[in-house]
Amino acid sequence: MRKGKTFVISGPSGVGKGTVLKALLEQRKNVYVSVSATTRTARPGEEDGIHYHFLEKSVFQEWIAQDAFLEYAEYVGNFYGTPKKFVDSAMDEGQDVILEIDVQGALQVAEKRPETILIFIAPPSWEALEQRLTLRGTDRPEKIQERLQRAKVEFQSADAYHYVVINDTVENAARELDAILTAEHCRVMERMEMIGT
């Protein structure tokens, strides 16, 4: 059976990562979107193992000591991370694993596992991103400018990525993402093992 591969998806707030991933899952089988672990308490409606793996802080720290995370970080007193074990068992079952994480996390994963494919989701233009953030209506103008500035800085890190998918339409972006997953399974090493000599 074909073994799965790991793909990291990053991109600025408001770029539509979630929508593109949803469209991908509708058109492609054998894709597992990784669920992060966290030490923060569950909010109403959040389920353990679905939205997050909720862990005690002592357990999280034990896992760090055991090198059980592909990447992790601390935000305002809580830990967030990607446990290796769920990623690895999905890949062993032949599923491609998608980690939706930020640039810092992506670079940690790339360091640990250089074979990971890094994909950055970008807006067609900065004006388009500004417009989307405005239409979303959740942020004040100053906050939108701050997000936009952060997005541009983050995009500088995209040169550490392998691919940039442009979310001009969800359909195009999902098609590009799908093509990248297909193409990466055509890599020479995987195929030479399949065919033999």
Next chain:
Amino acid sequence: MRKGKTFVISGPSGVGKGTVLKALLEQRKNVYVSVSATTRTARPGEEDGIHYHFLEKSVFQEWIAQDAFLEYAEYVGNFYGTPKKFVDSAMDEGQDVILEIDVQGALQVAEKRPETILIFIAPPSWEALEQRLTLRGTDRPEKIQERLQRAKVEFQSADAYHYVVINDTVENAARELDAILTAEHCRVMERMEMIGT
């Protein structure tokens, strides 16, 4: 306008390169299949500029001196080669260019233009290739064994390629080829230039 890229397609005799390429052209626009130049005389039905660019030997040698070929070789007294100018003008017009050439030619192109994407078309198994060559009915058994042996040796060179497309069914192979072309246009450098910072 998006600039085209060059893709090399190689693969053993009988693997079905022509059929897969035909299927690709039916489902994808902006693809130009390069026409080779040759010094051999045209056979009945062959048209200049369609099947080959038929050149006088003196002209071919002048073009070699001018470094006007991406690759060339001599077989039994005749020269064959890929003129740069048709490839370059197609790419400038935004077309992806496909060169259907052998492994030796592919390595010459890769040396001259390392950005070229090399794709090897392989059979699902060696038994499958043997069966296809037998069903084709054009070769005696010894000739088939010879082709099979050469195919296996050629496949050793596939590690110099970027991708291996498996022609199990024409539909799957064309889909993989299509995905590789799409994915290669999602490469970071091309996209960073498109979006700007």
